[in-house]
Amino acid sequence: MIDLIPRYWYNIVPDLNRPLPPPLDPEDSDFSRIELLNRIIPKEVLRQQFTAERYVKIPDEVIELYSLAGRPTPLMRAKRLEELLDTPAKIYFKYEGATHSGSHKINTAIPQAYFAREEGVERVVTETGAGQWGTAVALSAALMKIKSTIFMVRVSYEQKPGRKTVMKLYGAEVYPSPSEITEYGKNELAKNSANPGSLGIAMSEAIEYVIKNDYRYLIGSVLEVVLLHQSIIGLEAIKQFEFIGEEPEVLIGCVGGGSNFAGFAYPFIGSKIGSRYIAVSSSEIKKFSKGVYEYDFPDSAGLLPMLKMITLGKDYVPPPIYSGGLRYHGLAPTLSLMIKDKIIEWMEFSEKETYSAAKLFANAQGIIPAPESAHAISAAIKIAKEAKEKNEKKIIAFNLSGHGLLDLSYYQKMEAK
Numbered sequence: 324m325i326d327l328i329p330r331y332w333y334n335i336v337p338d339l340n341r342p343l344p345p346p347l348d349p350e351d352s353d354f355s356r357i358e359l360l361n362r363i364i365p366k367e368v369l370r371q372q373f374t375a376e377r378y379v380k381i382p383d384e385v386i387e388l389y390s391l392a393g394r395p396t397p398l399m400r401a402k403r404l405e406e407l408l409d410t411p412a413k414i415y416f417k418y419e420g421a422t423h424s425g426s427h428k429i430n431t432a433i434p435q436a437y438f439a440r441e442e443g444v445e446r447v448v449t450e451t452g453a454g455q456w457g458t459a460v461a462l463s464a465a466l467m468k469i470k471s472t473i474f475m476v477r478v479s480y481e482q483k484p485g486r487k488t489v490m491k492l493y494g495a496e497v498y499p500s501p502s503e504i505t506e507y508g509k510n511e512l513a514k515n516s517a518n519p520g521s522l523g524i525a526m527s528e529a530i531e532y533v534i535k536n537d538y539r540y541l542i543g544s545v546l547e548v549v550l551l552h553q554s555i556i557g558l559e560a561i562k563q564f565e566f567i568g569e570e571p572e573v574l575i576g577c578v579g580g581g582s583n584f585a586g587f588a589y590p591f592i593g594s595k596i597g598s599r600y601i602a603v604s605s606s607e608i609k610k611f612s613k614g615v616y617e618y619d620f621p622d623s624a625g626l627l628p629m630l631k632m633i634t635l636g637k638d639y640v641p642p643p644i645y646s647g648g649l650r651y652h653g654l655a656p657t658l659s660l661m662i663k664d665k666i667i668e669w670m671e672f673s674e675k676e677t678y679s680a681a682k683l684f685a686n687a688q689g690i691i692p693a694p695e696s697a698h699a700i701s702a703a704i705k706i707a708k709e710a711k712e713k714n715e716k717k718i719i720a721f722n723l724s725g726h727g728l729l730d731l732s733y734y735q736k737m738e739a740k
């Protein structure tokens with residue numbers, strides 16, 4: 324199976340219609356955030372962030388570990404879902420939940436941890452909200468035989484003991500954030516000892532901890548280098564579609580920072596396969612319907628360089644929908660640009676709609692999807708219903724970014740409604 328894993332990642336930047344606006348420091352600041360990135364991110368990761376190469380070679384050891392972690396992931400046909408919808412469309416999905424960490428996040432955690440270890444770093448550090456990213460980092464560090472520290476937003480730490488247990492099982496040190504182990508965390512706790520935490524606070528703690536100890540920081544989405552690593556999903560899917568002799572027309576993925584959608588759809592866009600690409604967010608978040616295209620910080624603490632992107636503003640406080648991975652204010656710059664240029668379409672669905680879609684999908688296909696991924700399922704169902712009305716034999720493909728087996732409290736809550 325390892326032979327089926329692509330040897331190169333795909334970078335869409337050289338194929339864009341117009342140049343990508345670069346990351347910037349704000350004009351009124353004398354602190355260089357680009358220099359900060361240099362100190363905290365593994366050098367090769369930073370080089371890849373700014374590369375203009377179309378293809379970037381994947382190190383052999385990363386390919387081996389991709390294989391160990393469950394790649395290639397299956398491309399499956401949702402035939403029973405098609406039958407239930409009584410649609411002439413064919414629906415395929417790429418199942419990233421089949422990786423051992425349970426989501427696509429492992430695709431970038433492995434190479435980032437690999438490049439950190441190549442620099443002789445003994446520990447990698449990150450923040451996590453819902454826990455998918457933290458799980459991927461904990462597993463990648465274990466595979467690389469280095470240590471990991473995860474600052475987990477306190478409210479999730481308390482609400483999702485299952486995630487915390489998985490990360491600890493992989494050997495990670497997990498702290499509820501705000502924590503007592505950084506100055507930033509201590510200050511927040513001094514102001515409010517019951518602070519539930521936020522991704523911004525957890526990220527600030529992780530970065531402070533990295534700088535103080537000369538560890539390396541791993542980043543879970545939004546930056547182009549993350550999208551580059553995630554292209555393994557689409558590159559694999561292209562080969563799988565070739566193998567079965569089909570060509571998808573509509574490609575769909577859910578969107579937090581944009582990495583699983585981009586990882587799935589960009590290789591198809593680059594190979595000119597497909598005619599519609601649909602990024603899906605939540606109608607409770609309204610990133611697409613309310614977001615503006617402008618320079619903004621990718622992190623709420625304002626420690627990272629500003630990116631030109633579709634954003635709700637770094638201080639935006641998302642409503643408490645359970646899809647933690649979608650509760651993010653910004654969107655990767657290449658994806659924002661292509662949405663602006665109408666190369667990529669968007670849709671938004673409510674928690675109620677995505678719960679129904681998840682339930683229908685689980686009954687038809689047996690897989691409990693992550694609530695984030697259920698947004699992609701909702702869009703696939705919508706397109707399949709439209710195909711029925713028009714009697715079109717469309718081929719639809721969506722990325723099922725993760726399983727929902729550690730999200731049962733969400734399903735319990737929705738079931739009770």
Ligand SMILES: Cc1ncc(COP(=O)(O)O)c(C=O)c1O
Pocket residue numbers: 426427453455456543544545577578579580581582583584647648649693695696724725726
């Ligand atoms: C299962 C799953 N899907 C989707 C996302 C959204 O992130 P991204 O847009 O970077 O793929 C997340 C983020 O945590 C996630 O855990």
